[in-house]
Amino acid sequence: MKRATRFGILTFLLGALVLLGVSRMQLEAQTPTKPGPTAIQIQMIEGEEIKLPPDFQMALYENLVQEVRRTGKFQQVYRDGDKRAAEVPDLVTLRSTVRGFKEGSARAREVTTVAGATHIKVHVELAGHDGKVLLNRDVEGKVRFFGENLRATYDFAKKVAKLLQQSS
Amino acid sequence: MSRPARVLSLYLFWLLTWPIYSGYAQDEIAAPRAQLVLGLETVKPNAKGKLILADGALRFDAGKANGQIPIAAIEDVFTGDDSRRAVGGTLGTLAMFAPYGGGRFLSLFRSKIDVLTIKYRDANGALHGAIFSMPKGEAAKVKARLVGQGAHVSIPVEAEGQSEKPQPEKKP
Numbered sequence: 105m106k107r108a109t110r111f112g113i114l115t116f117l118l119g120a121l122v123l124l125g126v127s128r129m130q131l132e133a134q135t136p137t138k139p140g141p142t143a144i145q146i147q148m149i150e151g152e153e154i155k156l157p158p159d160f161q162m163a164l165y166e167n168l169v170q171e172v173r174r175t176g177k178f179q180q181v182y183r184d185g186d187k188r189a190a191e192v193p194d195l196v197t198l199r200s201t202v203r204g205f206k207e208g209s210a211r212a213r214e215v216t217t218v219a220g221a222t223h224i225k226v227h228v229e230l231a232g233h234d235g236k237v238l239l240n241r242d243v244e245g246k247v248r249f250f251g252e253n254l255r256a257t258y259d260f261a262k263k264v265a266k267l268l269q270q271s272s
Numbered sequence: 273m274s275r276p277a278r279v280l281s282l283y284l285f286w287l288l289t290w291p292i293y294s295g296y297a298q299d300e301i302a303a304p305r306a307q308l309v310l311g312l313e314t315v316k317p318n319a320k321g322k323l324i325l326a327d328g329a330l331r332f333d334a335g336k337a338n339g340q341i342p343i344a345a346i347e348d349v350f351t352g353d354d355s356r357r358a359v360g361g362t363l364g365t366l367a368m369f370a371p372y373g374g375g376r377f378l379s380l381f382r383s384k385i386d387v388l389t390i391k392y393r394d395a396n397g398a399l400h401g402a403i404f405s406m407p408k409g410e411a412a413k414v415k416a417r418l419v420g421q422g423a424h425v426s427i428p429v430e431a432e433g434q435s436e437k438p439q440p441e442k443k444p
Binding site: 148158159161162163165166167170182183184185186187188254 | 309310311348350352354387389391393396397398399400401402403
Protein backbone atom coordinates (compact mmCIF):
# COMPACT_ATOMS: atom_id res chain seq x y z
CA MET A 105 0.00 0.00 0.00
CA LYS A 106 2.75 2.33 1.10
CA ARG A 107 4.76 1.42 -1.99
CA ALA A 108 1.77 2.05 -4.24
CA THR A 109 1.27 5.56 -2.76
CA ARG A 110 4.93 6.42 -3.27
CA PHE A 111 4.74 5.17 -6.84
CA GLY A 112 1.63 7.24 -7.42
CA ILE A 113 3.22 10.43 -6.09
CA LEU A 114 6.34 9.86 -8.19
CA THR A 115 4.29 9.29 -11.32
CA PHE A 116 2.25 12.42 -10.62
CA LEU A 117 5.37 14.52 -10.12
CA LEU A 118 7.00 13.19 -13.28
CA GLY A 119 3.83 13.84 -15.26
CA ALA A 120 3.62 17.37 -13.92
CA LEU A 121 7.25 18.03 -14.88
CA VAL A 122 6.71 16.73 -18.40
CA LEU A 123 3.57 18.85 -18.77
CA LEU A 124 5.42 21.94 -17.51
CA GLY A 125 8.26 21.38 -19.95
CA VAL A 126 5.91 20.92 -22.90
CA SER A 127 3.86 24.01 -22.05
CA ARG A 128 7.04 26.09 -21.69
CA MET A 129 8.32 24.91 -25.06
CA GLN A 130 4.97 25.80 -26.61
CA LEU A 131 5.10 29.25 -25.04
CA GLU A 132 8.62 29.86 -26.34
CA ALA A 133 7.53 28.79 -29.79
CA GLN A 134 4.57 31.15 -29.68
CA THR A 135 6.54 34.19 -28.43
CA PRO A 136 7.62 36.12 -31.51
CA THR A 137 11.41 36.70 -31.55
CA LYS A 138 12.37 40.27 -32.31
CA PRO A 139 14.09 40.33 -35.69
CA GLY A 140 17.59 41.82 -35.70
CA PRO A 141 18.66 44.66 -37.97
CA THR A 142 18.95 43.70 -41.62
CA ALA A 143 21.42 46.34 -42.70
CA ILE A 144 24.66 47.80 -41.39
CA GLN A 145 26.72 50.76 -42.47
CA ILE A 146 30.42 50.64 -41.75
CA GLN A 147 32.02 54.01 -41.21
CA MET A 148 35.63 54.76 -42.07
CA ILE A 149 38.05 53.99 -39.25
CA GLU A 150 39.01 57.18 -37.46
CA GLY A 151 41.83 58.05 -35.13
CA GLU A 152 41.06 60.67 -32.49
CA GLU A 153 44.51 61.27 -31.06
CA ILE A 154 46.30 58.71 -33.13
CA LYS A 155 47.34 59.63 -36.63
CA LEU A 156 47.09 56.35 -38.45
CA PRO A 157 48.86 55.86 -41.80
CA PRO A 158 46.32 55.91 -44.67
CA ASP A 159 47.26 52.42 -45.86
CA PHE A 160 46.69 50.98 -42.39
CA GLN A 161 43.41 52.86 -42.03
CA MET A 162 42.22 51.56 -45.41
CA ALA A 163 43.27 48.00 -44.64
CA LEU A 164 41.29 48.08 -41.37
CA TYR A 165 38.21 49.43 -43.16
CA GLU A 166 38.34 47.08 -46.15
CA ASN A 167 38.94 44.00 -44.00
CA LEU A 168 36.09 45.03 -41.73
CA VAL A 169 33.67 45.34 -44.67
CA GLN A 170 34.73 41.93 -45.99
CA GLU A 171 34.51 40.14 -42.66
CA VAL A 172 31.12 41.61 -41.74
CA ARG A 173 29.82 40.56 -45.17
CA ARG A 174 31.22 37.08 -44.61
CA THR A 175 29.19 36.58 -41.40
CA GLY A 176 25.94 36.75 -43.40
CA LYS A 177 24.22 38.35 -40.42
CA PHE A 178 23.13 41.39 -42.39
CA GLN A 179 21.30 41.31 -45.69
CA GLN A 180 22.97 44.55 -46.70
CA VAL A 181 26.40 45.84 -45.74
CA TYR A 182 26.81 49.47 -46.73
CA ARG A 183 30.10 51.28 -46.92
CA ASP A 184 30.84 54.75 -45.57
CA GLY A 185 29.00 57.39 -47.59
CA ASP A 186 26.68 55.00 -49.43
CA LYS A 187 23.56 57.05 -50.22
CA ARG A 188 21.33 53.97 -50.33
CA ALA A 189 21.76 53.44 -46.58
CA ALA A 190 19.65 56.52 -45.78
CA GLU A 191 16.50 54.75 -47.02
CA VAL A 192 16.91 51.70 -44.77
CA PRO A 193 14.72 51.94 -41.63
CA ASP A 194 16.44 49.32 -39.47
CA LEU A 195 19.99 50.35 -40.27
CA VAL A 196 22.71 50.08 -37.65
CA THR A 197 25.96 52.02 -37.90
CA LEU A 198 29.38 50.73 -36.91
CA ARG A 199 31.92 53.35 -35.89
CA SER A 200 35.51 52.46 -35.10
CA THR A 201 38.10 54.71 -33.49
CA VAL A 202 41.73 53.75 -33.14
CA ARG A 203 42.87 54.22 -29.56
CA GLY A 204 46.46 53.11 -29.94
CA PHE A 205 48.92 50.70 -31.37
CA LYS A 206 52.10 48.98 -30.40
CA GLU A 207 54.39 48.33 -33.30
CA GLY A 208 56.08 44.99 -33.26
CA SER A 209 58.70 43.62 -35.55
CA ALA A 210 58.08 41.05 -38.28
CA ARG A 211 61.75 40.08 -38.10
CA ALA A 212 61.60 39.50 -34.35
CA ARG A 213 58.44 37.44 -34.85
CA GLU A 214 60.16 35.31 -37.45
CA VAL A 215 63.23 34.76 -35.34
CA THR A 216 61.72 34.22 -31.92
CA THR A 217 58.01 33.48 -32.67
CA VAL A 218 57.21 34.98 -29.24
CA ALA A 219 58.56 38.53 -29.36
CA GLY A 220 57.69 41.36 -31.73
CA ALA A 221 53.89 41.20 -31.69
CA THR A 222 52.00 44.14 -33.18
CA HIS A 223 48.85 45.23 -31.37
CA ILE A 224 46.22 47.69 -32.51
CA LYS A 225 43.51 48.82 -30.12
CA VAL A 226 40.25 50.04 -31.65
CA HIS A 227 37.08 51.20 -29.94
CA VAL A 228 33.98 50.00 -31.77
CA GLU A 229 30.47 51.34 -31.31
CA LEU A 230 27.34 49.97 -32.91
CA ALA A 231 24.40 52.36 -32.91
CA GLY A 232 20.82 51.97 -34.05
CA HIS A 233 18.92 54.24 -36.39
CA ASP A 234 17.67 56.21 -33.36
CA GLY A 235 21.22 56.73 -32.11
CA LYS A 236 20.88 54.23 -29.28
CA VAL A 237 24.19 52.48 -28.61
CA LEU A 238 23.81 48.72 -29.03
CA LEU A 239 27.41 47.68 -28.63
CA ASN A 240 30.36 49.49 -27.10
CA ARG A 241 33.64 47.64 -26.89
CA ASP A 242 37.42 47.86 -27.28
CA VAL A 243 38.79 45.33 -29.75
CA GLU A 244 42.44 44.48 -30.18
CA GLY A 245 43.97 43.29 -33.43
CA LYS A 246 47.21 41.38 -33.08
CA VAL A 247 49.81 39.70 -35.15
CA ARG A 248 51.84 37.40 -32.96
CA PHE A 249 53.83 34.81 -34.83
CA PHE A 250 54.38 35.16 -38.54
CA GLY A 251 53.27 37.71 -41.03
CA GLU A 252 53.36 41.41 -41.73
CA ASN A 253 51.55 44.05 -39.69
CA LEU A 254 48.72 43.79 -42.22
CA ARG A 255 47.57 40.65 -40.41
CA ALA A 256 46.70 42.76 -37.35
CA THR A 257 44.06 44.56 -39.43
CA TYR A 258 42.59 41.22 -40.50
CA ASP A 259 42.61 39.95 -36.91
CA PHE A 260 40.76 43.08 -35.77
CA ALA A 261 38.14 42.69 -38.53
CA LYS A 262 37.57 39.04 -37.69
CA LYS A 263 37.05 39.85 -34.01
CA VAL A 264 34.56 42.62 -34.75
CA ALA A 265 32.65 40.38 -37.16
CA LYS A 266 32.44 37.71 -34.45
CA LEU A 267 31.21 40.30 -31.94
CA LEU A 268 28.47 41.38 -34.33
CA GLN A 269 27.53 37.80 -35.03
CA GLN A 270 27.11 37.11 -31.32
CA SER A 271 25.20 40.33 -30.57
CA SER A 272 21.43 40.08 -30.85
CA MET B 273 57.09 35.85 -103.86
CA SER B 274 58.89 38.70 -105.58
CA ARG B 275 60.47 41.52 -103.56
CA PRO B 276 57.93 44.23 -104.52
CA ALA B 277 55.08 41.86 -103.68
CA ARG B 278 56.66 41.12 -100.29
CA VAL B 279 57.07 44.83 -99.55
CA LEU B 280 53.52 45.48 -100.62
CA SER B 281 52.12 42.68 -98.45
CA LEU B 282 54.11 43.93 -95.45
CA TYR B 283 52.80 47.44 -96.06
CA LEU B 284 49.23 46.14 -96.32
CA PHE B 285 49.68 44.12 -93.12
CA TRP B 286 50.94 47.24 -91.29
CA LEU B 287 48.08 49.30 -92.72
CA LEU B 288 45.47 46.79 -91.53
CA THR B 289 46.91 46.24 -88.05
CA TRP B 290 47.85 49.85 -87.31
CA PRO B 291 44.46 50.78 -85.79
CA ILE B 292 44.83 47.89 -83.31
CA TYR B 293 48.34 48.94 -82.30
CA SER B 294 47.35 52.58 -82.02
CA GLY B 295 44.49 51.51 -79.70
CA TYR B 296 46.94 49.69 -77.45
CA ALA B 297 49.32 52.61 -77.54
CA GLN B 298 46.76 54.62 -75.52
CA ASP B 299 47.13 52.09 -72.70
CA GLU B 300 49.95 53.32 -70.53
CA ILE B 301 51.55 50.81 -68.21
CA ALA B 302 51.83 52.59 -64.89
CA ALA B 303 53.43 49.74 -62.96
CA PRO B 304 54.50 46.58 -64.76
CA ARG B 305 54.85 44.55 -61.57
CA ALA B 306 52.24 45.16 -58.90
CA GLN B 307 50.36 43.08 -56.37
CA LEU B 308 46.89 43.77 -55.08
CA VAL B 309 46.99 43.72 -51.30
CA LEU B 310 43.23 44.18 -50.98
CA GLY B 311 40.32 46.38 -52.04
CA LEU B 312 39.22 45.41 -55.55
CA GLU B 313 36.01 43.41 -55.49
CA THR B 314 36.61 41.66 -58.80
CA VAL B 315 40.18 40.58 -58.05
CA LYS B 316 41.32 38.32 -55.22
CA PRO B 317 43.77 39.76 -52.70
CA ASN B 318 47.45 38.98 -53.33
CA ALA B 319 46.88 38.68 -57.09
CA LYS B 320 49.88 39.76 -59.15
CA GLY B 321 49.52 41.84 -62.26
CA LYS B 322 50.17 45.21 -63.79
CA LEU B 323 48.64 48.62 -63.35
CA ILE B 324 47.52 50.19 -66.60
CA LEU B 325 46.19 53.67 -67.27
CA ALA B 326 43.55 53.44 -69.98
CA ASP B 327 40.31 55.18 -70.93
CA GLY B 328 40.32 57.49 -67.92
CA ALA B 329 40.73 54.65 -65.43
CA LEU B 330 43.42 52.82 -63.53
CA ARG B 331 43.12 49.17 -64.42
CA PHE B 332 44.70 46.30 -62.53
CA ASP B 333 45.24 43.49 -64.95
CA ALA B 334 45.90 40.17 -63.24
CA GLY B 335 45.48 37.88 -66.23
CA LYS B 336 41.99 36.38 -66.07
CA ALA B 337 40.72 38.80 -63.44
CA ASN B 338 40.90 42.55 -63.60
CA GLY B 339 39.45 45.52 -61.84
CA GLN B 340 39.41 49.20 -62.52
CA ILE B 341 39.07 52.51 -60.73
CA PRO B 342 37.82 55.52 -62.70
CA ILE B 343 40.31 58.35 -62.21
CA ALA B 344 37.47 60.85 -61.72
CA ALA B 345 36.29 58.78 -58.71
CA ILE B 346 39.65 58.96 -56.94
CA GLU B 347 39.57 61.07 -53.77
CA ASP B 348 43.15 60.58 -52.70
CA VAL B 349 46.32 58.70 -53.49
CA PHE B 350 48.99 57.91 -50.91
CA THR B 351 52.40 56.38 -51.26
CA GLY B 352 54.28 54.83 -48.36
CA ASP B 353 56.37 57.99 -48.11
CA ASP B 354 53.23 60.15 -47.87
CA SER B 355 52.09 58.05 -44.92
CA ARG B 356 55.43 58.45 -43.18
CA ARG B 357 55.33 62.21 -43.71
CA ALA B 358 51.72 62.46 -42.53
CA VAL B 359 52.42 60.54 -39.32
CA GLY B 360 55.97 61.58 -38.62
CA GLY B 361 55.23 65.30 -38.27
CA THR B 362 55.22 67.29 -35.03
CA LEU B 363 51.99 65.69 -33.87
CA GLY B 364 53.41 62.25 -34.42
CA THR B 365 56.58 63.07 -32.52
CA LEU B 366 54.57 64.40 -29.56
CA ALA B 367 52.24 61.45 -29.57
CA MET B 368 55.23 59.10 -29.53
CA PHE B 369 55.44 59.63 -25.79
CA ALA B 370 51.79 58.76 -25.31
CA PRO B 371 50.96 55.41 -23.75
CA TYR B 372 50.38 52.55 -26.15
CA GLY B 373 52.84 53.93 -28.67
CA GLY B 374 50.78 56.64 -30.29
CA GLY B 375 53.02 58.44 -32.70
CA ARG B 376 55.39 55.82 -34.01
CA PHE B 377 54.89 55.00 -37.61
CA LEU B 378 53.06 51.74 -38.13
CA SER B 379 53.64 50.32 -41.59
CA LEU B 380 51.71 47.49 -43.18
CA PHE B 381 54.86 45.92 -44.54
CA ARG B 382 58.57 46.02 -44.04
CA SER B 383 60.13 48.79 -46.07
CA LYS B 384 61.44 46.56 -48.88
CA ILE B 385 58.40 47.31 -50.99
CA ASP B 386 56.41 50.38 -51.95
CA VAL B 387 52.73 50.69 -51.09
CA LEU B 388 50.18 52.67 -53.09
CA THR B 389 46.82 53.36 -51.45
CA ILE B 390 43.93 54.67 -53.52
CA LYS B 391 40.85 56.09 -51.85
CA TYR B 392 37.83 56.34 -54.15
CA ARG B 393 34.03 56.43 -54.19
CA ASP B 394 31.68 54.40 -56.38
CA ALA B 395 28.53 55.64 -58.13
CA ASN B 396 26.55 55.39 -54.85
CA GLY B 397 29.06 57.49 -52.97
CA ALA B 398 30.38 54.47 -51.06
CA LEU B 399 33.98 54.70 -49.92
CA HIS B 400 36.48 52.13 -51.17
CA GLY B 401 40.17 51.70 -50.68
CA ALA B 402 42.54 49.73 -52.85
CA ILE B 403 46.05 48.91 -51.72
CA PHE B 404 48.78 47.80 -54.10
CA SER B 405 52.35 46.83 -53.41
CA MET B 406 55.12 47.25 -55.95
CA PRO B 407 58.90 47.51 -56.17
CA LYS B 408 60.51 50.34 -54.25
CA GLY B 409 60.21 53.73 -55.93
CA GLU B 410 57.34 52.79 -58.25
CA ALA B 411 54.43 54.13 -56.18
CA ALA B 412 55.47 57.77 -56.53
CA LYS B 413 55.64 57.40 -60.32
CA VAL B 414 52.15 55.87 -60.47
CA LYS B 415 50.84 58.66 -58.25
CA ALA B 416 52.40 61.29 -60.53
CA ARG B 417 50.77 59.69 -63.56
CA LEU B 418 47.39 59.56 -61.83
CA VAL B 419 47.67 63.21 -60.86
CA GLY B 420 48.66 63.99 -64.43
CA GLN B 421 45.38 62.46 -65.56
CA GLY B 422 43.33 64.45 -63.05
CA ALA B 423 43.22 62.37 -59.83
CA HIS B 424 42.64 64.36 -56.62
CA VAL B 425 45.34 64.19 -53.96
CA SER B 426 45.73 65.81 -50.55
CA ILE B 427 49.53 65.53 -50.55
CA PRO B 428 50.89 67.00 -53.78
CA VAL B 429 53.29 65.05 -55.95
CA GLU B 430 55.81 67.90 -55.78
CA ALA B 431 56.39 66.92 -52.16
CA GLU B 432 57.65 63.50 -53.29
CA GLY B 433 61.32 63.07 -52.68
CA GLN B 434 61.70 66.49 -51.09
CA SER B 435 64.04 66.67 -48.14
CA GLU B 436 62.48 67.40 -44.78
CA LYS B 437 64.47 70.61 -44.37
CA PRO B 438 62.74 73.50 -46.14
CA GLN B 439 64.80 75.31 -48.78
CA PRO B 440 65.81 78.83 -47.72
CA GLU B 441 64.03 81.53 -49.65
CA LYS B 442 66.12 83.70 -51.90
CA LYS B 443 66.00 87.40 -51.07
CA PRO B 444 65.05 89.63 -53.97
